[in-house]
Amino acid sequence: MKIDVVTLFPGWFAWFLEQRHVRNAEARGHRLEVIDLRATTPLQGGRVDDTPYGGGAGMVIRVDVVEAALAERYRCDPLELPEQRRVVALAPAGRPFDDALASELADAPELTLLCGRYEGFDERVHERLSSDVVSVGPYVLSGGELAAMVVCDAVLRKLPGALGHAESATEESFSAALEGAPEYPHYTRPATWRGTDVPEVLLSGDHGAVRRWRLERSRARAPRLP
Numbered sequence: 393m394k395i396d397v398v399t400l401f402p403g404w405f406a407w408f409l410e411q412r413h414v415r416n417a418e419a420r421g422h423r424l425e426v427i428d429l430r431a432t433t434p435l436q437g438g439r440v441d442d443t444p445y446g447g448g449a450g451m452v453i454r455v456d457v458v459e460a461a462l463a464e465r466y467r468c469d470p471l472e473l474p475e476q477r478r479v480v481a482l483a484p485a486g487r488p489f490d491d492a493l494a495s496e497l498a499d500a501p502e503l504t505l506l507c508g509r510y511e512g513f514d515e516r517v518h519e520r521l522s523s524d525v526v527s528v529g530p531y532v533l534s535g536g537e538l539a540a541m542v543v544c545d546a547v548l549r550k551l552p553g554a555l556g557h558a559e560s561a562t563e564e565s566f567s568a569a570l571e572g573a574p575e576y577p578h579y580t581r582p583a584t585w586r587g588t589d590v591p592e593v594l595l596s597g598d599h600g601a602v603r604r605w606r607l608e609r610s611r612a613r614a615p616r617l618p
Contacts, residue, residue: 393417393422393423393498393500393501393502393503393547393551394422394423394425394501394502394503395422395423395424395425395502395503395504395505395544395547395548396425396426396427396465396503396504396505397424397425397426397427397504397505397507397540397544398427398429398458398461398462398465398504398505398506398507399426399427399428399429399507399535399536399537399540400428400429400430400440400507400509400535401507401509401535401537402426402427402428404537405426405537405541408541408544408545409424409426411545413545413548413549413554413555414544414548414554416553416554416555417548417551417553417554419553420551420552420553420554422548422551422554424544424548427461427465429453429457429458429461429507431461432460432461432463432464433457433460433461434456434457434460435454435457440453440454440457441453441454441457441509441510442454444511448511449511450510450511451510451511452510452511452512452513452514453508453509453510453512453513453514453517454514455513455514455516455517455520455521458470458506458513458514458517458521459521462479462504462521470521471520471521473504473521474521474522474523476502477500477501477502477503477504477523478497478500478502478503478504478523478524479504479506479521479522479523479524480497480503480504480505480506480522480523480524480525480526480543481506481508481513481517481518481521481522481524481525481526481536482505482506482507482508482525482526482527482528482536482539482540482543483508483512483513483518483525483526483527483536484527484530484531484532485525485527486524486525486526486527487524487525487526487527488526488527488529489526489527489528489529489539489542489543489546490566491546491566491567491572492566493526494543494546494547494550495550497543497547498547498548498550498551503547505536505540505543505544506521506522506536507535507536507537507539507540508535508536509534509535509536526539526543527539528542528543570607570610571607571610571611572614573610573611573613573614574610574613574614575610575613576605576606576607576609576610576613577609579591579594583595591605593605
């Protein structure tokens with residue numbers, strides 16, 4: 393899989409690129425690269441934004457700036473790019489990011505993440521240059537960089553070999569193995585701590601009973617519909 397992250401702050405990703413599961417994925421042929429949006433701007437002085445039509449506070453990243461970055465990176469008309477690869481603009485008003493979408497993106501051979509900043513992108517970036525607009529939650533961040541790391545982290549850990557042990561990603565929160573529910577509680581030593589004991593079933597050695605208990609606890613954690 394090839395992932396490109398287009399951002400005004402490529403230095404933010406130095407820490408993320410050093411994480412073990414990211415390095416494991418890269419060792420198996422997957423790629424994560426960071427693209428500096430400012431490096432190819434057609435505007436003087438390295439500018440990337442402008443005031444919004446209609447007035448209002450804040451600045452908006454221009455569509456021609458994003459177009460120039462994509463054209464330089466992929467050597468094609470950026471309007472045609474969403475037909476060739478998943479191009480995801482990160483914005484609060486986008487499709488909610490969840491485990492199902494992470495699996496969907498992990499199946500894509502090529503993925504581009506566009507990190508917004510200021511008041512976000514000119515809407516034409518969403519409408520014409522992106523295949524998807526995705527939100528990591530109903531709140532506002534200073535920019536799309538943290539959101540991009542969330543998406544990359546969730547996607548990369550689904551790739552074979554990224555976690556070191558294939559079973560690590562099989563039975564975790566929101567997985568099919570747990571019927572889409574949150575993961576069950578975990579306990580480790582000491583078996584007794586400040587008057588609280590580890591559930592006896594986990595000490596029983598009865599794997600069938602443990603499995604049933606875990607599924608029950610997982611289902612109990614699932615959100616209740618109103």
